[in-house]
Amino acid sequence: MKLSQSDGADQGPPRAERKTTLAEPPSTQLNLPQQSSEPTPRSAPTDDGAPDKGAGKPVHHVRVNNSFLGTHERNILRSLAVRTPPAVTPDQLTLLGLIGALLVLVGFAACNVSPWFVSVAILGLFLNWLGDSLDGTLARYRKIERPDFGYFLDHSCDLISQTFIFVGLGLSPYFTLFSAQLALSMYLLMTSFTYLKVLVLKTHHLSYYGVGATELRLLVIAWALFALWYGPGLIDAQFMGVRVIDGTIFSLWSLVFVAFLWKVWSDMKLFRPILDK
Numbered sequence: 698m699k700l701s702q703s704d705g706a707d708q709g710p711p712r713a714e715r716k717t718t719l720a721e722p723p724s725t726q727l728n729l730p731q732q733s734s735e736p737t738p739r740s741a742p743t744d745d746g747a748p749d750k751g752a753g754k755p756v757h758h759v760r761v762n763n764s765f766l767g768t769h770e771r772n773i774l775r776s777l778a779v780r781t782p783p784a785v786t787p788d789q790l791t792l793l794g795l796i797g798a799l800l801v802l803v804g805f806a807a808c809n810v811s812p813w814f815v816s817v818a819i820l821g822l823f824l825n826w827l828g829d830s831l832d833g834t835l836a837r838y839r840k841i842e843r844p845d846f847g848y849f850l851d852h853s854c855d856l857i858s859q860t861f862i863f864v865g866l867g868l869s870p871y872f873t874l875f876s877a878q879l880a881l882s883m884y885l886l887m888t889s890f891t892y893l894k895v896l897v898l899k900t901h902h903l904s905y906y907g908v909g910a911t912e913l914r915l916l917v918i919a920w921a922l923f924a925l926w927y928g929p930g931l932i933d934a935q936f937m938g939v940r941v942i943d944g945t946i947f948s949l950w951s952l953v954f955v956a957f958l959w960k961v962w963s964d965m966k967l968f969r970p971i972l973d974k
């Protein structure tokens with residue numbers, strides 16, 4: 698936060714008041730710490746959609762996307778933004794992403810009636826990716842960013858969308874609700890950590906260990922198709938009274954949680970000198 702400075706228009710107290718001012722003891726002056734001129738540390742490559750550092754355009758945070766598909770995804774989104782009709786707005790795309798997530802929930806749940814409904818879930822995942830990824834790119838391309846409200850709206854919808862997706866997967870015949878809740882808890886844990894880093898470090902990491910939201914959607918699609926091909930034995934298999942899939946997902950969840958703890962500790966160690974300033 699920048700401290701407000703005088704513009705030089707105030708030339709001091711009127712002549713009648715200057716004697717009184719001079720007669721008073723000088724006030725104690727606080728030495729406020731100056732804002733560091735060092736740039737905020739960031740990982741490379743950064744998302745070229747970060748706000749411009751022009752005059753009058755404060756940079757709220759820097760977007761960093763090191764996912765496996767990040768480079769190709771940015772190229773595709775730029776091309777789509779150029780070709781998007783003027784009547785389509787970023788807010789409409791955000792709503793499209795939310796509708797897509799709801800389709801995922803409905804499609805996966807309906808797979809208990811017919812496996813063909815998996816196509817509805819896959820369509821919903823595509824629409825969720827399109828709306829969630831293109832809304833910010835389009836706003837930056839048209840230079841109509843709303844850094845505060847846009848950030849609040851976009852990520853509030855992200856949290857709702859991911860809840861729809863994981864719950865839908867848990868209600869499908871291709872996963873269990875217990876495993877879906879474990880996966881959702883880990884996603885929300887990583888998301889909370891990301892938002893903390895945006896607040897403190899002004900850096901928004903869109904991926905961890907090469908996996909971002911796009912890779913996660915593709916994993917959900919791949920798992921649903923594999924489970925559909927394999928059959929119900931994949932979900933119903935048990936070992937010592939526990940479903941194998943639940944035991945496997947819990948083991949993976951435990952490993953990811955340990956990796957999360959390591960990430961928190963390493964980031965605290967790395968950024969503490971900067972945060973102490």
